[in-house]
Amino acid sequence: MLKIFKIFIICIFISPLYLGAIDIFTKENYPIKSHHEKLGFTCSNCHKEKDPKEYKALSTDECLSCHKSYENLAELTSYLGYDDNIHASPHYPNMDCATCHSSHKKSKNYCVMCHSQDSMKNLLVP
Numbered sequence: 001m002l003k004i005f006k007i008f009i010i011c012i013f014i015s016p017l018y019l020g021a022i023d024i025f026t027k028e029n030y031p032i033k034s035h036h037e038k039l040g041f042t043c044s045n046c047h048k049e050k051d052p053k054e055y056k057a058l059s060t061d062e063c064l065s066c067h068k069s070y071e072n073l074a075e076l077t078s079y080l081g082y083d084d085n086i087h088a089s090p091h092y093p094n095m096d097c098a099t100c101h102s103s104h105k106k107s108k109n110y111c112v113m114c115h116s117q118d119s120m121k122n123l124l125v126p
Contacts, residue, residue, distance in 0.1 A: 025052040030104040
């Protein structure tokens with residue numbers, strides 16, 4: 001019984017103190033994509049909240065504040081060719097960026113849910 005009580009005390013009183021000392025907002029925990037890191041971006045380039053604990057996922061409008069427009073993105077990725085240019089989608093011309101892209105974890109190739117051509121399967125989504 002005493003052993004259980006000691007574990008309870010550690011969990012209730014010591015763990016929160018220890019966890020509070022850990023900086024969870026690090027590049028290790030929230031890595032910045034390489035193309036943004038090459039530009040020297042830090043968290044505050046995209047997240048406008050003053051307190052990192054208040055950071056939230058970005059909206060498409062926030063992404064487009066730098067990337068300008070879907071048309072601009074289609075032009076930047078035009079080298080993929082019409083059939084494989086995910087930013088020139090005839091199906092979803094104004095798709096939410098977060099459908100495919102994630103700033104701090106692996107992004108998803110949404111197109112392969114329907115398309116099976118090898119070129120589409122091999123698209124790298126940064």
